[in-house]
Amino acid sequence: MTDGEKAPAFRPLYQQVRETLVRRLIDGVWTPGLMLPSEFQIAADLGVSQGTVRKALDAMAAEHLLIRRQGRGTFVALPEEGRILFQFFRLAADDDTRLFPDSQVLTRARGRADGAAAKALQLDRNDAVWRIDRVRHLGGRAVIAEQITLPVTKFSSLGEIRDLPNNVYALYSEVFSITIGRALERLKATAADATTATRLNCQPGHPVLSIERVAFALDGSPIEWRLSRCLTDGFHYQSDLR
Amino acid sequence: MTDGEKAPAFRPLYQQVRETLVRRLIDGVWTPGLMLPSEFQIAADLGVSQGTVRKALDAMAAEHLLIRRQGRGTFVALPEEGRILFQFFRLAADDDTRLFPDSQVLTRARGRADGAAAKALQLDRNDAVWRIDRVRHLGGRAVIAEQITLPVTKFSSLGEIRDLPNNVYALYSEVFSITIGRALERLKATAADATTATRLNCQPGHPVLSIERVAFALDGSPIEWRLSRCLTDGFHYQSDLR
DNA sequence: AAGTGGTCTAGACCACGTG
DNA sequence: ACGTGGTCTAGACCACTTC
Numbered sequence: 406m407t408d409g410e411k412a413p414a415f416r417p418l419y420q421q422v423r424e425t426l427v428r429r430l431i432d433g434v435w436t437p438g439l440m441l442p443s444e445f446q447i448a449a450d451l452g453v454s455q456g457t458v459r460k461a462l463d464a465m466a467a468e469h470l471l472i473r474r475q476g477r478g479t480f481v482a483l484p485e486e487g488r489i490l491f492q493f494f495r496l497a498a499d500d501d502t503r504l505f506p507d508s509q510v511l512t513r514a515r516g517r518a519d520g521a522a523a524k525a526l527q528l529d530r531n532d533a534v535w536r537i538d539r540v541r542h543l544g545g546r547a548v549i550a551e552q553i554t555l556p557v558t559k560f561s562s563l564g565e566i567r568d569l570p571n572n573v574y575a576l577y578s579e580v581f582s583i584t585i586g587r588a589l590e591r592l593k594a595t596a597a598d599a600t601t602a603t604r605l606n607c608q609p610g611h612p613v614l615s616i617e618r619v620a621f622a623l624d625g626s627p628i629e630w631r632l633s634r635c636l637t638d639g640f641h642y643q644s645d646l647r
Numbered sequence: 648m649t650d651g652e653k654a655p656a657f658r659p660l661y662q663q664v665r666e667t668l669v670r671r672l673i674d675g676v677w678t679p680g681l682m683l684p685s686e687f688q689i690a691a692d693l694g695v696s697q698g699t700v701r702k703a704l705d706a707m708a709a710e711h712l713l714i715r716r717q718g719r720g721t722f723v724a725l726p727e728e729g730r731i732l733f734q735f736f737r738l739a740a741d742d743d744t745r746l747f748p749d750s751q752v753l754t755r756a757r758g759r760a761d762g763a764a765a766k767a768l769q770l771d772r773n774d775a776v777w778r779i780d781r782v783r784h785l786g787g788r789a790v791i792a793e794q795i796t797l798p799v800t801k802f803s804s805l806g807e808i809r810d811l812p813n814n815v816y817a818l819y820s821e822v823f824s825i826t827i828g829r830a831l832e833r834l835k836a837t838a839a840d841a842t843t844a845t846r847l848n849c850q851p852g853h854p855v856l857s858i859e860r861v862a863f864a865l866d867g868s869p870i871e872w873r874l875s876r877c878l879t880d881g882f883h884y885q886s887d888l889r
Numbered sequence: 890a891a892g893t894g895g896t897c898t899a900g901a902c903c904a905c906g907t908g
Numbered sequence: 909a910c911g912t913g914g915t916c917t918a919g920a921c922c923a924c925t926t927c
Contacts, residue, residue: 415904417915443893454917459894468889475894476924493888587889593879594836594854612836612854617883637835641859644886646735647710647829657923659896685912696898701913717913718905 418453423461425451430470430481431623433582441471441479470586470623484575484584493574493588493620495643496635498544506541506549508571511604513537515557515564522554525619525630533557537569540604548640550604551633559583559628573629574620583628588620592642601634614642660695665703667693672712672723673865675824683713683721712828712865726817726826735816735830735862737885738877740786748783748791750813753846755779757799757806764796767861767872775799779811782846790882792846793875801825801870815871816862825870830862834884843876856884 426447429435441447444462448455462479465471469492472480482488486505497503517531528534534554541549553573555563560581570576577583595615602609613634620629635642668689671677683689686704690697704721707713711734714722724730728747739745759773770776776796783791795815797805802823812818819825837857844851855876862871877884 419915456918457916460915462894473894474925476892476926478893478925495886495888587887590886590888592834592856592884592886593882594856594877595879596854610852612838614834614836614856635836637837640835642834642886644737644832644834644884645829646737646832661896698899699897702896704913715913716906718907718911720906720912 419457419460419464422451422453422457423464426461426465427470427623430584435481437481437483437578437584439481441481443478468586470584484572484578486572486575489572489574493585495590496543496549496640497643499639499641504543505571506543508539508541508569510569511538511540513563513569518554518556521617522630525617526554526556526627528556535560535563539569543640546639547605547636549633549635550601551631554630555628577628584623585620585628586623588618591617593617595634597634605634605636607636611636613637616642661699661702661706664693664695664699665706668703668707669712669865672826677723679723679725679820679826681723683723685720710828712826726814726820728814728817731814731816735827737832738785738791738882739885741881741883746785747813748785750811751782751784752811753780753782755805755811760796760798763859764872767859768796768798768869770798777802777805779815781811785882788881789847789878791875791877792843793873796872797870819870826865827862827870828865830860833859835859837876839876847876847878849878853878855879858884 435441442450444455444458448458451458462471462473466473466479469482469488472482474480490503490505494503494505514536516534516536518526518528518534520530522528522534523530523532526534534556537553537555539551539553540547541551543549562580566576566580574585577585593615594612597605597607597609597611597613599609601613602611605613614637616631616633616635618629618631618633619627620631622628677683684692686697686700690700693700704713704715708715708721711724711730714724716722732745732747736745736747756778758776758778760768760770760776762772764770764776765772765774768776776798779795779797781793781795782789783793785791799805804822808818808822816827819827835857836854839847839849839851839853839855841851843855844853847855856879858873858875858877860871860873860875861869862873864870
C-alpha cells in the first residue's frame with residue numbers, strides 16, 4: 406500500500422449516537438421546544454445502553470443544543486432572547502449589566518455578495534444576498550450599527566416578512582428552520598466612517614469596535630455574515646478565558 | 648426555624664473529589680509536569696470508585712488544569728507557550744496565523760495601586776504593587792503596548808528576577824508557584840494616547856483595541872491586572888461563540 | 890406514586906504508548 | 909507484555925418535578 410491514507414479512524418459509539426441525534430435536529434425531526442424521549446427509550450430505539458445515550462445528550466447540552474432539567478426531561482433548545490444573549494451577545498454595560506439590544510431596521514434589500522461576504526458565506530461573488538442594515542440601542546442610546554448579509558438561496562422568502570424581529574436567530578429558526586449553533590467573531594478597533602458616525606450619533610473618526618461575525622448552522626454551513634460597529638463608551642466586549 | 652437559609656446543598660461525590668484534587672494543585676502537592684497516580688490508585692486512596700475519579704479528572708482536563716493522554720497517563724498542565732497562546736492569547740494575524748509575541752520590557756517599578764488596579768486585585772488603594780510596562784512584537788512589528796500590575800504581597804521577590812521572560816505565566820508558576828486558571832477580558836476601542844502612539848509607532852488618536860484583563864489563580868483570587876493597547880491593522884482579536 | 894435526569898458503582902473490553 | 913486512559917454496559921439508588 407503506497408497511499409498516505411490513515412487507517413479508518415476509531416469512532417466511539419457515543420459520538421455516532423450524538424451525530425444521529427444532531428441529524429434529527431438538522432432535519433427537523435426534533436424541533437425547538439420538544440421534549441425528547443427518555444434516555445432509556447432512546448437507548449432501546451438505537452440499540453445501545455442508556456449510559457451511552459447519556460454521554461451523547463450531555464455533550465449536546467454542553468453545546469447548548471439541548472436543555473436538560475432534572476425531574477422534567479430533555480428539551481430541544483429554543484432561540485429565546487435570554488439564551489441568545491448569553492451565548493452570542495458579548496457586549497455589556499461597564500457596570501456589567503447585560504441587556505438584549507433594541508433594533509431599528511434602516512434598510513433591507515437584495516444585492517450581490519461582495520468579496521468579504523462571499524468568502525465568509527462560501528458564495529460566488531455576485532451571488533444574490535439579502536442585506537439588512539440596522540441600528541441597535543442599549544439603555545436608550547444608539548450603540549451598534551450593523552449590516553447582516555444572508556444568502557438568498559437559504560432565505561428566499563425573506564421579502565415576505567413584514568417586520569424583522571429584534572432577535573433574528575429566532576426568525577432563522579422559526580421561519581427558515583435554521584438553527585445557529587456557533588459563531589466566529591473577529592474584532593478590530595477602527596475609526597467611525599461617515600455613515601457609522603451618523604447612525605451612532607458620534608464624530609467621524611471616533612474609535613469604534615468593529616466586529617465581523619460568521620454564524621454557522623448545525624451542519625457547519627455558514628449562514629450569516631455580520632459586520633457590527635459598536636460604541637464602547639460606557640460599554641465593553643466581554644471575553645472569558647479559561 | 649425562621650432563618651432564610653437554604654437546605655444544605657447536595658454535593659456530588661465527584662465534585663468533592665475534584666475539589667480535593669484541585670487543592671493538591673493549589674497547595675503544590677502536585678506540581679506542573681507531574682504524572683498523576685492512575686485512576687484506580689487515586690480511587691483507592693480516596694475510597695471512591697474509579698468512575699467517580701474519572702469524572703473529576705475529566706472536568707479538570709476540560710479546564711486545562713490537567714493533560715490526559717491515552718496510553719501515557721494524566722499530567723499536571725505546564726505553562727508552556729503553546730498552551731498559554733491557545734488559552735490566553737486571542738490576537739491573530741488577519742490570515743489567522745497565531746504566534747506568541749516577543750516582549751521588550753520598558754520599565755519595572757514598585758508603586759501604589761491606582762483605583763482600577765486596586766478594585767480588580769481586591770487591594771486597598773495605595774497598597775504596594777509592581778508595575779511592568781512592555782511592548783510586544785508580532786511579525787517584527789510593535790503591536791501591543793501593555794502594563795501589568797501585580798500585588799507585591801504575592802510577588803515580593805520579583806525585584807530579584809533579572810530578566811522577565813516573554814511568558815510571564817510560566818514565571819508566576821515556576822518562581823511564585825501561582826497557576827493562572829482563568830482570565831476575564833473587557834475590550835474597548837479607544838484612541839491612542841501619546842505614550843501608546845510612541846510605543847506602537849503610530850499616530851496619536853489612532854484607533855487601538857484596549858484590553859483590560861484580570862487573571863485569577865486556581866483558588867479564584869485575582870493575581871494580575873493587565874491593560875493592553877493593540878494595533879489591529881493586520882491583526883484581530885478572535886472570539887469563538889458556541 | 891410515577892417518571893425524569895443525576896450519581897455512583899463494578900466489571901469487561903478496547904486503543905494507545907512504551908519497553 | 910504491560911500499564912495507561914477510553915469506551916460500553918448493567919444495575920442500584922438519589923434528587924427533582926409533576927400529578
